Structures are given as C-alpha cells and as structure tokens.
Amino acid sequence: MGLSQSPFVHPCVQCGACCAIYRVEFYWREGEPQDSDHPVPRSHFDEKSPLLRAMKGTSGKHHRRCVALEGRIGEKVGCSIYSNRPTPCRAFAASFENGKRNPRCDEARSAHGLKPLQRSDWSDQTPVSVDSVRTIEL
Numbered sequence: 001m002g003l004s005q006s007p008f009v010h011p012c013v014q015c016g017a018c019c020a021i022y023r024v025e026f027y028w029r030e031g032e033p034q035d036s037d038h039p040v041p042r043s044h045f046d047e048k049s050p051l052l053r054a055m056k057g058t059s060g061k062h063h064r065r066c067v068a069l070e071g072r073i074g075e076k077v078g079c080s081i082y083s084n085r086p087t088p089c090r091a092f093a094a095s096f097e098n099g100k101r102n103p104r105c106d107e108a109r110s111a112h113g114l115k116p117l118q119r120s121d122w123s124d125q126t127p128v129s130v131d132s133v134r135t136i137e138l
C-alpha cells in the first residue's frame, strides 16, 4: 500500500445490516458461563425453547435490531459483546470476505439500502483482521 492510500476499513464496521434483520438464535449452552469460554451475557438474550436462546431484539417480526449493536447502520457500528457474540455471528461472513459471495449478507445490506459488497471492496486492504478493527471500534 502506498503512503497516499487510506488504511483499509473493514466493510462490516460501516454496515451492521445483518445484525438488524435476522433472528439470531444459538444453542442454550452458549449462554452458560460454566459451559463456554466466552458466554453470551445473560442480559442480552431471551429463552426461545428448551434448547435455543435468541439475542434480544432479533425475534420480532418487524424492526429487528440486536440489542448489542451500537452505532448507525451503514455508517459506523460495533458489537458491544464482540468477544462474547454467539456462533451464528462468528460464522457469518461478509460477501467476498473469504472469496465467496454470501447472499444473506447481500440481502441484509439491500434491506438497509446498501449495495452488495464486491470482490473489489477487499482488494486494497492491508492485513488487518476484523477482530482488531471491531475491537477498536467498540
């Protein structure tokens, strides 16, 4: 990267759309401190069934927004429990982050008026991990 170029900013830090459209459910043990090294905080989830829990704010039919999402969607966001986020969040890749399109990322962005990410959105990045970016943003 040349000195004149701006540092790469991970696209998720300027998005947050998937945290405000999908139901985020996870296996109940992920919320148990004795069963997980990074338990989802009890204050952040609801019981959905004997085996499933869901992030607060993501279960309604309308205006879903995870209680842990901070900031303005499409501008600057962060996850207030990033180190303790549940498995579905850890597994959800942005389109082309790993070289492949993720239609669910595209759909979430579209629902919030954002264009789908393209391969070129990742082409000039410096090797900064999303972990470090998101940790800084919180």
Ligand code: SF4
Pocket: 018, 019, 024, 055, 066, 067, 068, 069, 070, 078, 079, 080, 081, 082, 085, 086, 089
């Ligand atoms: S826990 Fe964090 S990453 Fe997962 S949906 Fe909520 S704000 Fe998004």
Ligand code: SF4
Pocket: 011, 012, 013, 015, 016, 017, 018, 019, 092, 093, 094, 095, 104, 105, 106, 108, 109, 117
């Ligand atoms: S995974 Fe996609 S929808 Fe979710 S925050 Fe990142 S760019 Fe936005």
